Amino acid sequence: MSLYLPETKFPIQSEVSLAPYTSLRVGGKAEWYIAPENCEQLQDSLIWADKEQLPVTFLGGGSNLLISDRGLPGLVISARNFRYLKIDEEAAQMTVGAGMPLPTVAWKAAKRGWHGLEWAVGVPGTVGGSVVMNAGAHGKCMADTLVTIVIVNTDGHLERLTPEALDFRYRSSNLQYLPRWVVEATFQLQPGYSKQHVTTTTRTHLNQRRSTQPYDKPSCGSVFRNPPEQAAGWLIEQTGLKGFQVGDAQVADCHANFIVNRGQATAQDIYRVMQHVQEKVEQQWSIWLQPEVKLLGEF
Numbered sequence: 451m452s453l454y455l456p457e458t459k460f461p462i463q464s465e466v467s468l469a470p471y472t473s474l475r476v477g478g479k480a481e482w483y484i485a486p487e488n489c490e491q492l493q494d495s496l497i498w499a500d501k502e503q504l505p506v507t508f509l510g511g512g513s514n515l516l517i518s519d520r521g522l523p524g525l526v527i528s529a530r531n532f533r534y535l536k537i538d539e540e541a542a543q544m545t546v547g548a549g550m551p552l553p554t555v556a557w558k559a560a561k562r563g564w565h566g567l568e569w570a571v572g573v574p575g576t577v578g579g580s581v582v583m584n585a586g587a588h589g590k591c592m593a594d595t596l597v598t599i600v601i602v603n604t605d606g607h608l609e610r611l612t613p614e615a616l617d618f619r620y621r622s623s624n625l626q627y628l629p630r631w632v633v634e635a636t637f638q639l640q641p642g643y644s645k646q647h648v649t650t651t652t653r654t655h656l657n658q659r660r661s662t663q664p665y666d667k668p669s670c671g672s673v674f675r676n677p678p679e680q681a682a683g684w685l686i687e688q689t690g691l692k693g694f695q696v697g698d699a700q701v702a703d704c705h706a707n708f709i710v711n712r713g714q715a716t717a718q719d720i721y722r723v724m725q726h727v728q729e730k731v732e733q734q735w736s737i738w739l740q741p742e743v744k745l746l747g748e749f
């Protein structure tokens with residue numbers, strides 16, 4: 451069934467399967483789903499959800515999400531149609547729509563010889579989700595190059611924020627706790643490098659990740675945050691859990707902090723693998739692994 455937003459008349463769909471919109475390829479249906487194409491439609495969506503007293507969930511590339519098999523109540527708003535990229539050649543800045551894939555932005559910067567986002571080429575999320583997660587790799591993270599973001603508040607107003615307002619930490623920002631939609635982000639790159647140098651570094655990062663992580667199977671990247679003592683993957687591997695499997699969900703052989711979907715896994719299978727890993731690692735090391743992946747819905 452489809453409804454239409456009151457002001458912009460953009461369609462809202464009901465009972466939309468979310469599995470195709472997540473990198474794990476699991477999860478139930480959204481009660482209501484919309485992928486607005488501009489700020490007016492986005493604001494209209496938020497006002498509609500507020501009027502209907504529905505909870506709102508924001509969806510980026512779904513590459514850090516485990517969505518319950520029972521689906522999500524309320525309205526899921528996807529960033530997939532918020533894709534644009536504006537380049538300020540003089541300032542070496544890029545302003546990017548929240549739904550733009552981060553690897554695309556990394557390559558655009560590399561091809562100009564602009565240094566700063568080489569690390570991001572293997573992070574398969576959107577710009578919006580990656581700001582929220584403060585995604586990072588190879589010792590760098592989003593906070594390093596971010597100049598400003600534009601958000602929509604729950605009251606529907608646009609606001610420009612600087613990184614100081616976002617309390618960036620390891621894979622964390624306060625956007626994870628305050629329901630605010632990231633519309634776009636502006637990055638400051640460093641010009642003056644040779645194109646060949648920056649593209650080579652970018653390609654090296656990508657190749658390194660492809661050779662050490664299971665890119666051929668659905669996953670959500672690192673499932674657990676690295677505790678201060680040791681890398682989560684090392685702890686899981688040393689606990690003998692590589693290959694541990696529930697249904698079609700399995701601790702990856704080539705990287706123990708990844709759980710892969712071998713075909714027919716359910717979200718519950720993945721959740722049970724996570725629980726088993728947490729319990730066994732705690733028994734052996736007295737460390738409780740905290741999920742990096744965001745669990746949405748009921749488990």
Ligand SMILES: Cc1cc2nc3c(=O)[nH]c(=O)nc-3n(C[C@H](O)[C@H](O)[C@H](O)COP(=O)(O)OP(=O)(O)OC[C@H]3O[C@@H](n4cnc5c(N)ncnc54)[C@H](O)[C@@H]3O)c2cc1C
Nearest residue numbers: 508510511512513514575576578579580585586632670671
């Ligand atoms: C193979 C693989 C490798 C990975 N490698 C890395 C890595 O090296 N480093 C790393 O940090 N991560 C990695 N990840 C995890 C993931 O790619 C990152 O966390 C990414 O930044 C998530 O972006 P996303 O758009 O997919 O966000 P989603 O997973 O869709 O959402 C993440 C969170 O952000 C919120 N959100 C999304 N978009 C918006 C928006 N526009 N406004 C407000 N809130 C929003 C969601 O509600 C959710 O809470 C990897 C994942 C995979 C599958």
